Amino acid sequence: MRHFDLCIIGSGSGNSLIDEQLDDQSVALVEKGIFGGTCLNVGCIPTKMFVHPADLASAPERSARLGVQLTRDKVDWPGIRDRIFTRIDAISEGGEDWRAQAPNVTLYRAKGHFTGPHTFAAGGEEFSADRFVIAAGSRAVVPPVAGVDPQWWDERRDERPAWAHTSDTVMRTDDLPGRVVIVGGGYVASEFAHVFASFGSDVTIMVRSQGMLREQDAEISEAFTRSMARRVRLLTGVVPTEIATEGDGTARVLASDGSEHRADVVLFATGRRPNGDTLNLPAAGVETDREGYVVVDPHQRTTAEHIWALGDVCNPWQLKHVANHEAKVVKHNLLHPEQPRSSDHRFVPYAVFSEPQVAAVGLTEHQARAAGYDITVAKQDYGSIAYGWAMEDDEHFAKIVAERGTGRILGAHIMGPEASVLIQPLIQAMSFGLPAAEMARGQYWIHPAMTELVENALLALDV
Amino acid sequence: MRHFDLCIIGSGSGNSLIDEQLDDQSVALVEKGIFGGTCLNVGCIPTKMFVHPADLASAPERSARLGVQLTRDKVDWPGIRDRIFTRIDAISEGGEDWRAQAPNVTLYRAKGHFTGPHTFAAGGEEFSADRFVIAAGSRAVVPPVAGVDPQWWDERRDERPAWAHTSDTVMRTDDLPGRVVIVGGGYVASEFAHVFASFGSDVTIMVRSQGMLREQDAEISEAFTRSMARRVRLLTGVVPTEIATEGDGTARVLASDGSEHRADVVLFATGRRPNGDTLNLPAAGVETDREGYVVVDPHQRTTAEHIWALGDVCNPWQLKHVANHEAKVVKHNLLHPEQPRSSDHRFVPYAVFSEPQVAAVGLTEHQARAAGYDITVAKQDYGSIAYGWAMEDDEHFAKIVAERGTGRILGAHIMGPEASVLIQPLIQAMSFGLPAAEMARGQYWIHPAMTELVENALLALDV
Numbered sequence: 010m011r012h013f014d015l016c017i018i019g020s021g022s023g024n025s026l027i028d029e030q031l032d033d034q035s036v037a038l039v040e041k042g043i044f045g046g047t048c049l050n051v052g053c054i055p056t057k058m059f060v061h062p063a064d065l066a067s068a069p070e071r072s073a074r075l076g077v078q079l080t081r082d083k084v085d086w087p088g089i090r091d092r093i094f095t096r097i098d099a100i101s102e103g104g105e106d107w108r109a110q111a112p113n114v115t116l117y118r119a120k121g122h123f124t125g126p127h128t129f130a131a132g133g134e135e136f137s138a139d140r141f142v143i144a145a146g147s148r149a150v151v152p153p154v155a156g157v158d159p160q161w162w163d164e165r166r167d168e169r170p171a172w173a174h175t176s177d178t179v180m181r182t183d184d185l186p187g188r189v190v191i192v193g194g195g196y197v198a199s200e201f202a203h204v205f206a207s208f209g210s211d212v213t214i215m216v217r218s219q220g221m222l223r224e225q226d227a228e229i230s231e232a233f234t235r236s237m238a239r240r241v242r243l244l245t246g247v248v249p250t251e252i253a254t255e256g257d258g259t260a261r262v263l264a265s266d267g268s269e270h271r272a273d274v275v276l277f278a279t280g281r282r283p284n285g286d287t288l289n290l291p292a293a294g295v296e297t298d299r300e301g302y303v304v305v306d307p308h309q310r311t312t313a314e315h316i317w318a319l320g321d322v323c324n325p326w327q328l329k330h331v332a333n334h335e336a337k338v339v340k341h342n343l344l345h346p347e348q349p350r351s352s353d354h355r356f357v358p359y360a361v362f363s364e365p366q367v368a369a370v371g372l373t374e375h376q377a378r379a380a381g382y383d384i385t386v387a388k389q390d391y392g393s394i395a396y397g398w399a400m401e402d403d404e405h406f407a408k409i410v411a412e413r414g415t416g417r418i419l420g421a422h423i424m425g426p427e428a429s430v431l432i433q434p435l436i437q438a439m440s441f442g443l444p445a446a447e448m449a450r451g452q453y454w455i456h457p458a459m460t461e462l463v464e465n466a467l468l469a470l471d472v
Numbered sequence: 473m474r475h476f477d478l479c480i481i482g483s484g485s486g487n488s489l490i491d492e493q494l495d496d497q498s499v500a501l502v503e504k505g506i507f508g509g510t511c512l513n514v515g516c517i518p519t520k521m522f523v524h525p526a527d528l529a530s531a532p533e534r535s536a537r538l539g540v541q542l543t544r545d546k547v548d549w550p551g552i553r554d555r556i557f558t559r560i561d562a563i564s565e566g567g568e569d570w571r572a573q574a575p576n577v578t579l580y581r582a583k584g585h586f587t588g589p590h591t592f593a594a595g596g597e598e599f600s601a602d603r604f605v606i607a608a609g610s611r612a613v614v615p616p617v618a619g620v621d622p623q624w625w626d627e628r629r630d631e632r633p634a635w636a637h638t639s640d641t642v643m644r645t646d647d648l649p650g651r652v653v654i655v656g657g658g659y660v661a662s663e664f665a666h667v668f669a670s671f672g673s674d675v676t677i678m679v680r681s682q683g684m685l686r687e688q689d690a691e692i693s694e695a696f697t698r699s700m701a702r703r704v705r706l707l708t709g710v711v712p713t714e715i716a717t718e719g720d721g722t723a724r725v726l727a728s729d730g731s732e733h734r735a736d737v738v739l740f741a742t743g744r745r746p747n748g749d750t751l752n753l754p755a756a757g758v759e760t761d762r763e764g765y766v767v768v769d770p771h772q773r774t775t776a777e778h779i780w781a782l783g784d785v786c787n788p789w790q791l792k793h794v795a796n797h798e799a800k801v802v803k804h805n806l807l808h809p810e811q812p813r814s815s816d817h818r819f820v821p822y823a824v825f826s827e828p829q830v831a832a833v834g835l836t837e838h839q840a841r842a843a844g845y846d847i848t849v850a851k852q853d854y855g856s857i858a859y860g861w862a863m864e865d866d867e868h869f870a871k872i873v874a875e876r877g878t879g880r881i882l883g884a885h886i887m888g889p890e891a892s893v894l895i896q897p898l899i900q901a902m903s904f905g906l907p908a909a910e911m912a913r914g915q916y917w918i919h920p921a922m923t924e925l926v927e928n929a930l931l932a933l934d935v
Contacts, residue, residue: 048920053858053919053920054858054861054920057858057859057862057920058861060862061859061862062535062538062539062540065531065534065535065538065540066535066540066542068528068531069542072525072529075524075525075552075555076525076547076548076555077525077528077544077547077548077552078545078546079529079531079542079543079544080543080545081540081542082542082543083540083541084540084541085540086539088539089538089539089540092538092539092864096861329919330917330919331916333919334916356915357916360918368918368921370916396520398517398520398521398559399517399520399523399524400524401555429921429923430890430894430921430922431893432918433896433917433918433921433923434896434897434900436915436916436917436918437897437900437901437906437911437915438900440914440915440916441914443900447904451903452819452899452903452904453793453794453797453820453821453833453899454793455822455823455892455896455899456511456791456792456796457517457520457792458892458893458896459890459892459893460892460893460896463896
């Protein structure tokens with residue numbers, strides 16, 4: 010049986026562990042899917058490469074009221090798709106070639122699973138390793154709907170009808186779909202609704218709950234839901250009950266409210282599941298929690314002493330920047346086991362690149378109250394600042410939750426243009442313990458930049 | 473002779489001094505021009521209200537290479553102009569009415585000047601005051617050109633030809649000018665060039681020096697100049713030598729390079745001069761420096777003990793956020809003279825809202841080297857981060873200058889999308905003494921947000 014110093018399962022953030030500091034170790038790298046992981050191939054990066062053209066394609070919606078008449082003449086979906094994936098596929102392939110050529114790395118391009126604490130089987134071979142890193146990520150899940158086979162995204166992928174998609178495949182369709190039904194109300198649904206609506210598709214969203222982005226602060230969720238309902242056909246409290254393939258290959262979607270919809274594409278944006286369940290983890294003594302996440306300690310070590318985990322397989326944030334952070338921690342701890350570092354999950358921000366954009370960090374107002382904090386909350390409209398006047402904005406806002414007395418910022422929530430950028434000074438303040446009043450008054454805020462939104466929200470807090 | 477507790481000269485940032493804390497004081501407020509000052513009426517705010525529609529109007533320039541064909545059908549200049557000034561004029565008039573009704577405030581709507589240390593003449597009346605605040609701002613200056621009379625913007629304003637403009641008037645023209653000649657290469661020239669070019673005017677810029685934004689970091693200035701030269705006819709090292717009014721009321725502009733240009737609008741964007749020279753300051757014992765700025769101490773007190781100054785009349789930044797800051801300092805020091813505060817001018821940021829946007833804070837690379845710092849410089853392209861891939865960016869960048877050893881950030885310079893927002897975390901870090909490496913590693917940066925530009929620039933520093 011071949012033996013390695015280290016086995017890394019997953020070529021996304023796990024791949025970033027391998028550099029010259031591991032040159033003296035033999036490494037097995039196992040990847041069952043596209044090389045490079047979710048973010049690069051089917052997640053953050055290609056989606057944003059669709060979102061940005063969508064932002065431009067939707068400019069006519071925003072410009073008319075400002076006195077600028079634009080027409081969207083054409084969206085070249087095949088051109089956009091090929092531009093994006095020509096670039097991304099080359100990065101994926103280049104990364105794989107690079108690894109394949111590394112003298113100390115052996116690449117296993119196959120599904121794999123533990124056969125014991127120190128042994129792993131992949132591609133018909135069993136090998137052993139001193140240490141393992143589980144960076145196997147997560148996968149899109151499809152809900153039970155009559156006429157939909159979850160195996161279309163696994164064993165029976167050849168049988169998948171042309172209309173059936175998750176985020177793994179929807180960006181590679183041949184043509185811009187004329188009619189899109191999106192199932193789900195989270196960030197994936199929100200981003201693709203923006204992309205397809207901006208490009209001119211007729212979009213219907215079916216969301217089981219009463220609104221979109223329900224994990225956000227309640228006011229953000231409500232406002233986002235209202236905003237999205239103006240752009241697409243938004244059906245809340247509705248799920249698809251049956252989907253049939255019509256003679257022309259399109260879908261006929263029956264919904265729980267009795268409505269019926271024809272669609273060229275049905276996109277299931279109904280969540281993701283960590284991939285630990287595919288790895289026979291009990292054989293290695295690696296435990297998972299009730300939701301399937303690999304259990305790790307603050308050093309990213311699993312319940313097996315010689316096995317670490319990082320990224321979507323072990324954390325519920327499912328965010329690349331968290332995986333990157335954890336990869337740095339694991340890397341350090343592999344090299345310096347006597348002085349292990351801990352991950353910092355105190356202030357994990359995230360953004361939804363839809364129209365409008367949403368970004369958040371820390372506690373929602375509800376969470377802060379539930380946790381017993383004595384809080385002060387400020388809600389500041391873009392329309393209240395000079396740059397918001399320029400945009401004639403009457404819809405978007407920032408909301409900051411702080412602890413009364415100390416001025417400690419507990420959470421920040423922004424819905425509107427450039428939310429993902431505007432939130433960074435707040436992430437920074439929370440991470441370094443800068444209280445609200447000092448943050449507001451101890452630095453200049455360029456007038457009349459959009460950042461005055463944050464300044465004024467901070468000043469409006471009754472700390 | 474009527475006597476006041478306080479006389480404030482200028483209704484821009486000076487007006488913000490007046491609130492309920494001054495209710496027990498009699499206040500004279502002197503304003504010779506439009507109520508509300510430069511920022512509100514002819515500066516920051518209306519310009520940005522033109523710039524944002526211009527950003528949208530120029531979307532077709534950016535979108536085509538991304539696969540989205542947009543056409544700019546129409547720009548409704550009169551509609552944009554009226555929307556903007558209907559809003560702004562109402563704020564100006566409302567502010568004036570509010571002040572006029574305040575029982576303790578007497579409004580003098582006239583030019584005025586000191587007649588002695590404690591006496592002032594305005595509108596044919598002479599009055600005295602215990603204390604004064606000079607917040608008289610600055611004015612656009614017009615260079616000596618044959619055929620151009622500087623008095624067109626003062627005493628002989630009725631004689632001004634329709635083509636002759638400064639930033640005070642150019643936003644109120646009847647129609648979108650077909651041909652615009654802009655004289656100057658600073659931020660006013662850069663912003664209006666963006667506005668008019670985006671709206672479809674034929675734009676020529678004449679700049680005396682070899683590039684635009686010459687006060688910026690040299691690499692920013694060079695890159696901005698190249699960028700602008702792709703959008704407009706940019707003549708560097710050129711000044712207008714003579715301007716004649718043609719029979720149809722348009723201008724014939726002769727330039728120092730021998731070229732001749734017809735223009736519906738000639739915009740002089742050739743700098744601003746502090747208004748101290750109009751106030752007979754020697755009579756009050758208030759000194760100015762060689763460039764005409766009122767000399768103040770760190771408490772904003774002039775060389776006359778009972779007279780303070782703030783804003784463009786006394787500081788060369790000519791920025792509203794600096795004037796606002798100084799107004800807060802003056803306000804405190806008027807109310808608490810025994811415990812005076814000082815202004816903080818350490819890290820004054822600024823932005824140019826052109827296409828591309830530019831934002832900066834702190835020292836340029838050249839300034840840092842000249843000051844003797846041992847520096848490390850990182851230049852990070854937007855094209856190197858995921859969001860830059862989405863934009864297919866190959867032009868824009870951030871540049872950070874830090875002190876080697878300490879990691880202290882000395883300056884930051886960004887040219888590209890959302891520069892005015894992206895720079896805020898750097899302003900914050902400089903203001904609160906957060907070193908580069910800690911800033912980069914001690915917080916999350918949302919992937920794949922545009923903020924990764926700053927993160928990666930910080931990580932690239934060799935501190």
